[in-house]
Amino acid sequence: MKVNIHEVARQAGVSISTVSRAFNAPDLLHPTTRARVLEVANALGYQPNRAARGLITGTTGNMGLIVPDVANPFFPGLIKGAQSRARGADYAVFLADTDEDPAAELALIRAMAKQVDGIILASSRMSELDVRDAAGMTSLVVVNRQMRGIPAVILDSAGGARQALEHFIALGHRRVVFLNGPRNSWSNRERRRGLRSVAAKSGLELVELGPYAPRFEAGMLAADSALATGATAVLAYNDLMALGVLARLSDRGVQVPDDISVTGFDDIPLAMMCTPSLTTVAMPSEAAGRAAVDLLLGVLAQREPTRRRIELPTQLMVRASTAPFAFPPPSQSPRAT
Amino acid sequence: MKVNIHEVARQAGVSISTVSRAFNAPDLLHPTTRARVLEVANALGYQPNRAARGLITGTTGNMGLIVPDVANPFFPGLIKGAQSRARGADYAVFLADTDEDPAAELALIRAMAKQVDGIILASSRMSELDVRDAAGMTSLVVVNRQMRGIPAVILDSAGGARQALEHFIALGHRRVVFLNGPRNSWSNRERRRGLRSVAAKSGLELVELGPYAPRFEAGMLAADSALATGATAVLAYNDLMALGVLARLSDRGVQVPDDISVTGFDDIPLAMMCTPSLTTVAMPSEAAGRAAVDLLLGVLAQREPTRRRIELPTQLMVRASTAPFAFPPPSQSPRAT
DNA sequence: GTGAAAGCGCTAACAC
């Protein structure tokens, strides 16, 4: 039942090295030989034992993927993208969930490092020091984070934030509140940076609240504070929070978008489904997953650092949760100071 | 830099077999020797190379977990439960997503089988034949499915369905519509079975619609059909669909629960957050993940088939989306034929 | 209680 390289070699009437070469260096073989070997291998259902191969090549054919929370709707897209790309390159993916715990991240990486050729670290909440530490243990690619010398996939959060705020400005809003996400989140810093740059240029008043956990419940909590600021528009760190804001406002009888406008980030599936549908910044999570795998594959192939950084664009999806600020009417000098 | 068994043996002044035994058969060693070896190993950060070990023991220390769709909120809980349990047993888990495609399942299993000691197959959409095929390739544990001879973790869907329907009966509803889930879903068959048994006993009229995809959009679609049946209560296959029903009903100005009651299955996080909050059957997905790993671990340890089947209870969570059917008033002979 | 030695299945020099 067990079919190994010797069995294939025997049945094909060649040596084991020839069988090995048929898979790893086909060009070195006479086409006839190769064909015969492959045929026998196929008939027997032979596939090289990865563990044995790994023992000698020092590679595993596995890569790790670490995310803060599988239950956060932003990550399934990333996971799917990474998986499909990895599978295409004949890599298997170890997935790990850290439950948003930075300490768990490092422990996980340490445990994983021996069994994979490289690790994709998504939206890490770790300190820079720890990330560098991790980078010393294995080939590392980060997503949604930027650190000198570490290959990264970046989603243009700042750009998305700018789009959202410019949308508000165009709608005549003059006071906008931003609900900050997790304290250690690079994405949050980027979003804030984007917002501030636009606010500074436009004279719009930007009020910041938080940090909050990136969750529905936190959004409900934040809604009341946001309302209290007198702002006419709310920019939530992510869709989950924005949904919480929507729910709480509805509870309180505040009309969206008539009384107040709301946006989020991520464009999770639910954003399109809720009522009112949510205006939000779409983050190409699936593309990010694919890009991260590509980057890691490049690193592993020891190719010269062609591109160590991939930046993906974001796009504001305008839906029903944002509307002009009608008081004073938007036709009335919407941009004057 | 590379620390292997030889290095540890050298520094500890013993042979490599002794080092090996310090990890795998500590009892055979003199306590002093063992302590010294372990100390050196620890100081050097030595961990046995799993690939090399696997080569000789024939095991990998990995297990596979296959789910139809990571983006379906039911599965993250399962994934987390399985991961944490596996990690505790020093197993790593390969996660794969089939995108609800039965064909992908078998292909995935085939590819995975060589690299893992066993596979957990959750909510499989494959035919029985294919599942048996898969079971021939590796140690298999199924979740949410029941097949003779195959270890399984079962969530009591039928019982949950019964609870939900009895809840409706108690509330005075006489005509209830069930929105069927995927055609090949074992869970759906179970839920239907539970409903029918209660309906038959109680004389309640059970109307069935579908099958539908287990998604929000399908729920929106189904809402109109459900309304057309004249039923006063809707039982959706899962929460995602129920949420779709809620959204569509709201669009049409139908009040929930005043005009019509709605329930789902799963108790995804959002069920508690939407308005009105959703009455639904809680499925212990995280416990199911843990149980599946336990079962697989048992199989791998070749323990005698202690328990090849773990059944987990479900629980109806009554929230705001269900209310008495007020017309005729429930006090008025709620159970008479 | 400990060591020597034989592989697990494979790849990668090195011969021819």
Place this chain on the structure above:
DNA sequence: GTGTTAGCGCTTTCAC
């Protein structure tokens, strides 16, 4: 072009 051979790092008889 193809075969021979020496390990990769480890576990596991079999001696002692």
